Amino acid sequence: MMTIKQLFSILLARKILLLSIAAVVVLLGLTLVFVLPKQYTATAAVVIDSKSPDPISGMVMQGVLMPSYVATQIDVIMSERVAQKAIRYLRLEDSPQMRAQWEEATEGQGVFESWLSDLFLKNLDIKPSRESSVINVSYTAADPRFASAVVNAFVQGYIDTTLELRVEPARQFSRMFDEQAKQARDKLEKARAALSAYQKKNGIIATDERFDVETNRLNELSAQLVALQTQTADATSRASKAGSDTSEVLSSMVVAGLRTDISRQEAKLKELSATLGASHPQVVQLQASIAELKARLVYETGSVNSSVRTTSAVNQQREAQVRAALEAQREKLLKLKEQRDEAGVLYSDVDNAQKSYDLVAMRLNQTALEGQSNQTNVGVLKVASPPPSHSSPKFLIFLVVSIFLGVLLALGVTLLIEFFDRRIRVDDDLLQIAGNELLGHMPPSLTKAGKRRILPASNIPKISNRALPELIGSK
Numbered sequence: 001m002m003t004i005k006q007l008f009s010i011l012l013a014r015k016i017l018l019l020s021i022a023a024v025v026v027l028l029g030l031t032l033v034f035v036l037p038k039q040y041t042a043t044a045a046v047v048i049d050s051k052s053p054d055p056i057s058g059m060v061m062q063g064v065l066m067p068s069y070v071a072t073q074i075d076v077i078m079s080e081r082v083a084q085k086a087i088r089y090l091r092l093e094d095s096p097q098m099r100a101q102w103e104e105a106t107e108g109q110g111v112f113e114s115w116l117s118d119l120f121l122k123n124l125d126i127k128p129s130r131e132s133s134v135i136n137v138s139y140t141a142a143d144p145r146f147a148s149a150v151v152n153a154f155v156q157g158y159i160d161t162t163l164e165l166r167v168e169p170a171r172q173f174s175r176m177f178d179e180q181a182k183q184a185r186d187k188l189e190k191a192r193a194a195l196s197a198y199q200k201k202n203g204i205i206a207t208d209e210r211f212d213v214e215t216n217r218l219n220e221l222s223a224q225l226v227a228l229q230t231q232t233a234d235a236t237s238r239a240s241k242a243g244s245d246t247s248e249v250l251s252s253m254v255v256a257g258l259r260t261d262i263s264r265q266e267a268k269l270k271e272l273s274a275t276l277g278a279s280h281p282q283v284v285q286l287q288a289s290i291a292e293l294k295a296r297l298v299y300e301t302g303s304v305n306s307s308v309r310t311t312s313a314v315n316q317q318r319e320a321q322v323r324a325a326l327e328a329q330r331e332k333l334l335k336l337k338e339q340r341d342e343a344g345v346l347y348s349d350v351d352n353a354q355k356s357y358d359l360v361a362m363r364l365n366q367t368a369l370e371g372q373s374n375q376t377n378v379g380v381l382k383v384a385s386p387p388p389s390h391s392s393p394k395f396l397i398f399l400v401v402s403i404f405l406g407v408l409l410a411l412g413v414t415l416l417i418e419f420f421d422r423r424i425r426v427d428d429d430l431l432q433i434a435g436n437e438l439l440g441h442m443p444p445s446l447t448k449a450g451k452r453r454i455l456p457a458s459n460i461p462k463i464s465n466r467a468l469p470e471l472i473g474s475k
Contacts, residue, residue: 014414021413022406029402032393040144041125041391044151045382046158048073048133070133073378074126076165077137077158083117085157090149092116120150134381144386151384163376170370177364184360188353195346202339218333221326229319258297265290 011018048070076082092098093113102112125138137154141147269286276283 010414010418011411014417017417018410018414021410022403025406025409026399026402029398029405032398036393037142038390038393039140039142040147040387040389041138041140042144042148042151042384042387043136043138043382044155044380044384045134045136046155047379047381048135049377049379070128070135073135073158073162074128076161077126077135077154078121078124079161080114080117080121082154082157082161083120084113085160086120086150086153087113087116089153089156120154124150124154137384139384140391144388144390148384148386155380155384159376159378159380162378166376167371170367174364174367174371177360177367181357181360181364184353184357188350188357191346191349191353195343195350198343198346202343215333218326218329221322221329224322258293258300262290262293262297265293 087093093116098116099112102108102115106115120139123140125140127136127138128134129136137151137158139147139150139154141150265286269283269290272280272283272286
């Protein structure tokens with residue numbers, strides 16, 4: 001086990017080798033700084049708007065608020081579709097030099113655009129900003145103007161691809177909704193035509209109003225029938241009791257006048273009969289007058305009773321007519337109700353077809369607007385410009401790395417040499433190799449001034465670990 005003291009003694013003894021190796025590595029590193037071609041990195045920044053609502057639907061896109069959305073956008077930027085758009089913007093697919101490099105690298109195998117896309121994607125660097133929606137796009141090339149042009153082409157390709165990814169589904173849905181709108185329009189026209197034909201066939205203008213009028217007519221006929229039934233029952237009852245003491249007879253003015261005249265004539269006849277005798281001409285004449293009045297009374301009473309029977313018959317006939325009219329009105333109302341139900345079904349078909357057509361038309365208009373949209377939620381925050389200074393190789397970075405590698409290599413070489421050629425430089429070396437205890441130290445020689453005399457390195461004997469066992473054995 002090597003101690004710190006032994007390590008320092010080894011480094012001190014081989015300091016020339018150590019410094020030489022470190023110096024050579026540092027010089028090589030610094031030489032690479034000037035030999036390697038300079039690379040320039042151009043950077044552009046884009047921002048994803050996650051708060052503004054969609055200009056067409058007016059809704060905030062919830063997917064933009066998800067953390068995975070930015071990672072998805074980075075994958076889109078690194079996709080071959082965006083790379084090929086950038087290549088087309090730069091017109092590199094027509095470059096003879098790039099095609100010659102492709103043929104040299106692949107011997108004409110594969111697709112030139114895919115090889116060119118992979119070539120550009122290797123030097124493309126995408127870094128999202130921390131806790132924000134900003135994405136930095138960088139590209140490294142030997143020409144600063146070419147690097148900035150490539151970055152701007154990738155940014156524009158990414159914006160166009162984002163717009164296409166949003167517009168293409170809308171256009172597909174627009175075509176689908178256009179077909180559905182045509183079918184819904186045809187269905188609506190057929191439903192309207194069926195309703196119109198039905199209304200024309202049955203003479204229906206306003207079903208609900210006509211139904212209300214007919215219902216009122218039915219109610220009126222019902223009321224008339226009830227009234228006629230009451231009158232008929234009363235007339236029938238009076239006709240069945242026809243006689244001289246019925247209310248109609250008693251209430252008749254003619255009958256009442258005749259009865260009054262008969263009573264007066266009978267009273268006079270009784271008086272004359274008492275004074276003149278039964279055979280007197282006046283008495284006979286008066287009896288003939290009374291008989292005539294009674295005949296007229298019988299006739300008038302019969303006329304009144306006949307009128308009652310006629311009224312009862314008329315009421316029964318009118319009742320039958322109203323009942324027939326009521327039944328006809330009921331049948332008509334039932335038929336009208338049936339027509340209204342059928343018309344209601346046709347109205348419902350028209351209404352449903354109209355709603356379906358309106359819904360499809362609304363979606364068609366929305367998708368048509370989305371398909372014509374040229375706006376996206378990605379904005380350019382920074383346009384790449386040619387960088388004024390190169391990004392690699394960096395002198396300070398190469399210097400630090402060269403020093404680190406030089407020291408590391410020098411330590412490794414020094415320890416490796418010491419492993420194969422071990423020397424005794426300190427007490428620990430002797431104890432570790434010989435395995436015996438140290439007896440003592442020779443005092444250092446002093447100068448006249450009392451200082452420790454330092455002998456030149458050529459006068460100090462050096463004993464290797466291979467010669468030490470022989471030296472100990474001889475003593």
